[in-house]
Amino acid sequence: MAEPLxxxxxxxxxxxxxxxxxxxxxxxxxxxxxxxxxxxRKLSIAMYEGEINMVIHANGGTADVIVTEDYVDIVLADSGPGIEDVDKAMQEGFSTATAEIHSLGFGAGMGLPNMKRYSDEMSIETELGVGTTIRMRIYMT
Amino acid sequence: MKISTVKELLDARVLCGEDQLGKHVYSACGCDMMSDVLAYVKDQAVLLTGLVNPQVVRTAEMMDMVCIVFVRSKQPTEAILTLARNSGIVVMATDKRLYEACGKLYYHGLQNDEMEKDG
Structure with missing residues (x-):
């Protein structure tokens, strides 16, 4: 696989x-x-949590998956409200989701922690009122 | 434990995937919060839940789970069953409550060995 997919x-x-x-x-x-x-498995769980987050918090966005010989990158970008306090959002159990989202089985404050758990590298760029871009990398070995 | 044994122990009705009752499951997860399910990988597991929506099937698919049991007589919609069929996941429904259903499976040997296989 010479060119990334x-x-x-x-x-x-x-x-x-x-x-x-x-x-x-x-x-x-x-x-x-x-x-x-x-x-x-790691990639699809991390991406699934990210996708759910984009739907719950940001009215959707885009997801790109880039496959190279050595690793896979996932880039999730939205134009949502941004994350006010990233450190807080990374804590297991912290959530700003509504009761309606809880009743759907999400919003337990595990989304971002799970994304970190299943990726080898993760970065979050976010700006209030502008949006959020999350990059995750998972190595092949 | 074979999926057919899970069915017998829980006195469950099979809603799709009848042809896959011979498959084995090696662990189980009883939970209504899908993000909690996603936090701990188990291999060839059965998911027991009282939550009924398409995200249950997608969560199971992401986790490579092979069987979903809806507890407390919850009836999934045809759309949910179609998703499960497309993903090759067995879906069952039982009248038992989550606590009792999990307890029965645990008592009969389906314990919580993460990622452990017996061959």
Whole structure:
């Protein structure tokens, strides 16, 4: 694989029911490419949490998955409200989600911590009122 | 533990994936919060939950889980079952409550060995 493979998805922010569709599609594509099962699992869980976050908090956004020989990058970008306190948001159990989101099984304050747990590197760029971009890297070995 | 044994122990109805009851599960997770499910990887696990929405199936798929049991007589919609069929996941429903359903499986040997396989 000389050139990186890039998958691009638009994440629809209007419908919680369809949240996660991009992660399911990525998982299927990466299986077809024959990537290691553990890499696929880590990547798809991290991306799924990110996708859910984009739908809950930011009215959707874009997801790009870049596959190289040595690693996979996930870039999630939204034009949402931004994260007020990143350190707080990274704490397990901290959530600003509504009761409605809780009733749907999310908003337990595990989204960002899980994304960090399953990626080897993660960075968050965020600006209030402008949006958030999260980059995650998972190495092949 | 075979999925068919899970079905018997929980007196459950199979809603899709009847052809896969011979598959094995090695651990289980009983939870209504999907992010908590996503926090701990278990291999070939069964997910027991009282939450009924499509995210349950997507969560199971992300975790490579092979079986979902809806507790307290919750009935998933056809759309949820279609998602599960497309992902090759067995879906069952039981009248038991989450605590009792988990307890039965645990008591009969389905314990919580993360990522452990017996072959």
């Amino acid at each position: 890039v998958f691009h998805y638009e994440v629809d922010g209007s419908d919680f029911t369809s949240a996660g569709t991009a992660s399911v599609a990525v998982k299927k594509s990466l299986r077809q490419l024959g990537l290691p099962a553990e890499v696929i």
